[in-house]
Amino acid sequence: MTGHLYAAPEPSVTVRTPGKINLVLRSGPVQPDGYHLLSTIFQAVSLFEEVTATRAQPGAGITLTVSGPQAGLVPTDETNLAWRAARAVADHTGLDADVALHVTKGVPVAGGMAGGSADAAAALVACDMLWEAGLSRQELTQLAARLGADVPFSLLGHTAVGTGRGDVLTPVLTRGEFYWAFAVQAEGLATPSVFGRFDELSGTTPPGGGTVPGPGDDAELMAALRAGNPVDLGAALHNDLQAAALDLRPELGRVLEIARDAGTLGALVSGSGPTVAALARSRRHALAIAAAWTAAGVVDSVWTATGPAPGARIIAR
Ligand SMILES: C[C@@](CO)(OP(=O)(O)O)[C@H](O)COP(=O)(O)OP(=O)(O)OC[C@H]1O[C@@H](n2ccc(N)nc2=O)[C@H](O)[C@@H]1O
Numbered sequence: 047m048t049g050h051l052y053a054a055p056e057p058s059v060t061v062r063t064p065g066k067i068n069l070v071l072r073s074g075p076v077q078p079d080g081y082h083l084l085s086t087i088f089q090a091v092s093l094f095e096e097v098t099a100t101r102a103q104p105g106a107g108i109t110l111t112v113s114g115p116q117a118g119l120v121p122t123d124e125t126n127l128a129w130r131a132a133r134a135v136a137d138h139t140g141l142d143a144d145v146a147l148h149v150t151k152g153v154p155v156a157g158g159m160a161g162g163s164a165d166a167a168a169a170l171v172a173c174d175m176l177w178e179a180g181l182s183r184q185e186l187t188q189l190a191a192r193l194g195a196d197v198p199f200s201l202l203g204h205t206a207v208g209t210g211r212g213d214v215l216t217p218v219l220t221r222g223e224f225y226w227a228f229a230v231q232a233e234g235l236a237t238p239s240v241f242g243r244f245d246e247l248s249g250t251t252p253p254g255g256g257t258v259p260g261p262g263d264d265a266e267l268m269a270a271l272r273a274g275n276p277v278d279l280g281a282a283l284h285n286d287l288q289a290a291a292l293d294l295r296p297e298l299g300r301v302l303e304i305a306r307d308a309g310t311l312g313a314l315v316s317g318s319g320p321t322v323a324a325l326a327r328s329r330r331h332a333l334a335i336a337a338a339w340t341a342a343g344v345v346d347s348v349w350t351a352t353g354p355a356p357g358a359r360i361i362a363r
Pocket residue numbers: 068071080081082083084086157158159160161163193194195196197210211212237238241316317318319
């Protein structure tokens with residue numbers, strides 16, 4: 047028998063969180079704090095991020111690595127949202143922030159699908175469990191909202207109405223599965239520039255003024271979700287930021303047109319873009335829409351998924 051010594055592996059926790067689309071996004075004017083009051087309906091989709099948090103030696107601090115097809119576009123320093131989430135758990139609990147984080151990206155980067163927010167949500171849950179911090183759901187949600195407007199929804203998943211900055215959530219009842227195709231561009235759009243262009247295009251409303259339509263205005267969309275009716279859902283999709291994203295990226299007009307030619311039930315820019323989401327009749331139809339985009343050469347990659355998808359889940363420990 048040879049005398050190999052095997053070190054016990056360090057404890058680790060892996061958490062999976064979904065990307066999202068906004069089925070409806072209505073924005074009011076910019077507020078004095080620089081944020082826009084929103085009325086949105088999020089749907090989580092089956093493109094997932096995974097964050098593994100592994101215990102590190104005392105004094106090691108936070109380290110972070112990233113893998114996945116677009117890993118090169120993601121910062122690995124303290125500006126990464128997963129890093130900031132680990133820091134937030136440590137600051138909130140007074141525990142030492144010694145952890146090695148690994149992020150596996152499955153959501154397009156800077157595509158308006160909240161991949162970074164999903165990493166933040168996953169890192170919150172993973173560090174809470176690894177460090178046995180015992181944070182309540184409410185504490186996790188509060189930390190999430192401080193990290194970004196989309197982060198609380200990444201924790202929750204499924205389908206939900208978002209008000210305030212998009213961070214005040216009410217779950218929505220849905221039936222069945224919806225099929226989506228996504229047209230992804232290699233070069234993302236920065237969320238603040240899209241909101242900035244939205245302000246320019248929407249004119250002279252003074253900061254803090256104006257009103258935001260409530261979810262009651264989306265009764266038809268809510269009924270379509272409850273009934274599991276993709277045709278009615280497709281007809282009710284709406285994004286106030288779409289004109290701004292198209293203004294910054296006129297070529298997205300062609301991407302929308304190709305989806306319509308391929309028989310989509312409804313296509314729109316996802317959140318702040320530039321990803322375009324197209325609702326399909328079936329899994330096969332989603333693949334056909336994706337193939338039409340590829341054939342036209344108007345995208346850098348195509349992805350398909352179903353929604354709704356669950357929120358943060360611990361998948362290994
Ligand atoms: C537009 C949406 C739609 O779900 O998402 P994306 O499409 O970018 O993923 C969200 O509102 C983005 O959420 P998130 O990306 O978490 O935003 P944050 O990091 O909190 O904010 C980044 C910046 O976006 C602008 N912002 C964000 C949210 C909001 N309600 N009003 C804003 O004006 C602000 O300029 C803010 O400084």
